[in-house]
Amino acid sequence: MLHIPQKDIEWYKRRPGYYGMVQDNLKKLNDTLGDIDMTKDQEKTLVWLAGNDTRTIDNIIKVIEKLKQD
Numbered sequence: 001m002l003h004i005p006q007k008d009i010e011w012y013k014r015r016p017g018y019y020g021m022v023q024d025n026l027k028k029l030n031d032t033l034g035d036i037d038m039t040k041d042q043e044k045t046l047v048w049l050a051g052n053d054t055r056t057i058d059n060i061i062k063v064i065e066k067l068k069q070d
Helices: 006-013 018-033 040-049 054-069
Strands: none
Touching: 006 018, 018 040, 018 054, 040 054
């Protein structure tokens, strides 16, 4: 399950609205990816990606869902 590392939470919370957006984006990614094994580097990359705007995450999720259908 993807989550913001405990050591970084305060940094995320210092930016108004950012922490909530990242949490929402991580929830979407977790819901889409399910329970798959990932390396720590892969998890870090997806947490970083969750810091992008919601449209970016929605587009990435659409790509993942298309791959799941094939």
